Amino acid sequence: MSDAILTLNAGSSSLKFAVFEIVGDRLRLSVKGEIEQLGGAQHFSAQDALGKKLAEMSLNVGLSFDVLIEEVIEWVESHLGDAELAAVGHRLVHGGPYHAEPEHVTPELLKALDALLPLAPLHLPHNIAPIRAIARTRPGLFQVVAFDTAFHRTMPEVARQIAIPMRYEKEGVRRYGFHGLSYEYIAGRLREIAPVLASGRVIVAHLGNGASLCALKDGKSIDTTMGFSALDGLVMGTRPGEIDPGVLFYLQEQHGMDVNALQALLYHDSGLKGVSGISGDMRTLLASSEPRAEAAIALFVFRLVREIGALTASLDGLDGLVFTAGIGEHAPQIRAMTVDRLAWLGARLDETANHKNEDLISAADSRVGIHVIPTNEEIMIAQCVLRTIGRD
Numbered sequence: 001m002s003d004a005i006l007t008l009n010a011g012s013s014s015l016k017f018a019v020f021e022i023v024g025d026r027l028r029l030s031v032k033g034e035i036e037q038l039g040g041a042q043h044f045s046a047q048d049a050l051g052k053k054l055a056e057m058s059l060n061v062g063l064s065f066d067v068l069i070e071e072v073i074e075w076v077e078s079h080l081g082d083a084e085l086a087a088v089g090h091r092l093v094h095g096g097p098y099h100a101e102p103e104h105v106t107p108e109l110l111k112a113l114d115a116l117l118p119l120a121p122l123h124l125p126h127n128i129a130p131i132r133a134i135a136r137t138r139p140g141l142f143q144v145v146a147f148d149t150a151f152h153r154t155m156p157e158v159a160r161q162i163a164i165p166m167r168y169e170k171e172g173v174r175r176y177g178f179h180g181l182s183y184e185y186i187a188g189r190l191r192e193i194a195p196v197l198a199s200g201r202v203i204v205a206h207l208g209n210g211a212s213l214c215a216l217k218d219g220k221s222i223d224t225t226m227g228f229s230a231l232d233g234l235v236m237g238t239r240p241g242e243i244d245p246g247v248l249f250y251l252q253e254q255h256g257m258d259v260n261a262l263q264a265l266l267y268h269d270s271g272l273k274g275v276s277g278i279s280g281d282m283r284t285l286l287a288s289s290e291p292r293a294e295a296a297i298a299l300f301v302f303r304l305v306r307e308i309g310a311l312t313a314s315l316d317g318l319d320g321l322v323f324t325a326g327i328g329e330h331a332p333q334i335r336a337m338t339v340d341r342l343a344w345l346g347a348r349l350d351e352t353a354n355h356k357n358e359d360l361i362s363a364a365d366s367r368v369g370i371h372v373i374p375t376n377e378e379i380m381i382a383q384c385v386l387r388t389i390g391r392d
Contacts, residue, residue: 003086004030006076007381010090010130011123015068018378019076021083027382031079035059035068042068046075054079069133087142088134089385091181091377092127093230094120095147097172102150102384105131105143113145119172120229122267146384151180154220159314162228177214177224179206181380186324187219189373193359197369200319203311205304206375207334208325209237209280213304215311223314225307231266234307235300237280240270242303272296282327282334301334305341318345320369329374332357339370 002021009016018032031054033046042059055075059068077085089102096116103109110131117124134141160175162168183204190198202216211234215223225233225241234241243266251257257265273280276296278288285293312318321342323335332354339349346367354361362370 002083004076004080004083005087005089005382005385006073006085007089007378007385008072008091008130009377009381010126015072015130016378017072017076018382019080020379020382022086022386027379027386029379030083031076032378033072035072044071044075046079066133066137069130070137073134073138085141087144087385087389089144089146089381090127090131091148091381092145093123093148093178094176095149096176097174099147100150100153102144102146102388104388105135105145109145110135116172122263123230142389144385144388146181146381148178148180149176151184152177152214152221152224155222155224159223173228175224175227177212177221178226178230179210179212179214180221181377182206182324182375183214183216183221183224185376185380186322186373187216190320190322190371191219193373194320194369194371197320201315201317202320202322203308203315203318204322204324205308205328205338206325207234207304207323207327207331210239211236211241211304211325211327213307213311215314217315223311225311235275235296235303236271237282238268238271238273240266240274272300275299282331286331286333297334297337301337301341304338308338308342312345318368320371321347322371322373324373324375329372330357335361335370335372342368 002023005020005022005027007018007020015035017034019030020027021030029049031046031048033044033055036043044055044057044059046055047053059071073085092113094116096119113124113128131143131145134143155177162174164173183206186204187198190202199218204214204216206212206214210230212224212226213234214221231239232242248262251262271280272282272285276285276292278290278293279285285297323329327334335354336349336351339347347370348363348366349370350361350363357372359373360371362368
């Protein structure tokens with residue numbers, strides 16, 4: 001009989017899960033799935049490692065989170081065969097200044113996580129909810145949290161500071177960086193497929209509905225575009241990225257916006273959605289002939305190229321560029337527009353390889369190695385669980 005690990009990635013509107021069997025010292029994906037439209041017409045779906053559909057059903061509206069989590073665990077256990085569920089791993093968007101490693105969930109840790117809520121009030125409650133639900137319904141089940149900010153703890157102090165009075169830094173107001181599980185996975189894959197490049201200066205572009213860049217030197221984070229919150233940096237699906245704080249003062253004074261109105265604007269109504277007035281989904285915009293869609297795409301690429309230039313300065317040069325996540329992996333037009341603006345770095349695309357979404361898309365004469373590497377945050381969560389079980 002083998003053991004299995006369940007990973008959970010909870011957001012405001014969905015709960016993604018995956019199951020990995022422990023085979024020796026390796027992990028093998030068994031099942032993955034999702035509950036969509038949390039709080040509404042909830043929909044459960046699951047498929048095996050090859051993409052074969054295993055389940056597709058609607059769930060009753062208004063089911064409590066405890067019931068939903070139990071539904072997932074019971075379904076997973078019924079499809080484990082001879083394996084036994086040994087542990088659950090959770091992605092937490094924020095670890096604050098003190099959590100740099102995955103940790104076993106204890107009552108003391110839950111108290112510490114509650115103290116972090118002011119740092120990510122729109123994300124952490126959703127991340128923590130399934131942890132508490134399992135603690136109530138399955139108190140004997142081993143749980144581990146993996147922090148999305150932990151990978152960036154290698155950034156130098158100067159890259160983590162914000163130029164405001166130091167007393168606020170003591171409260172935790174500093175640059176953290178996010179998408180760390182994704183960047184850690186890409187750094188590991190790059191060591192496997194391009195070890196020489198992995199030891200050099202690489203920028204990874206995690207481009208999805210949430211988007212950021214990470215500057216890697218010898219596989220370690222030294223700078224990133226997201227800072228104190230997941231609002232910073234690049235233009236995203238519904239988030240503006242970097243914004244002059246004076247704009248917020250203006251909106252408060254001239255439009256009477258309070259904190260809740262500003263949060264709604266910056267998290268849900270800005271970015272590609274706000275500029276285009278059409279959609280925050282890059283696929284929709286690329287398929288549109290509307291001028292506002294083209295304007296939103298142009299702004300996305302402009303800011304992306306500008307921030308690549310900034311991180312190139314942080315790295316003292318650039319040896320490699322990696323595209324990952326939904327847009328990075330599946331939008332050759334965006335990659336082509338980006339690399340075309342990076343000709344000053346000696347970056348050149350192989351247009352055929354780019355169009356086919358191949359792993360290596362740089363031209364033979366490119367001074368910058370350019371790759372497309374699919375990310376896998378779920379297996380990183382499972383690996384964090386394995387490491388924690390070994391420590392405990």
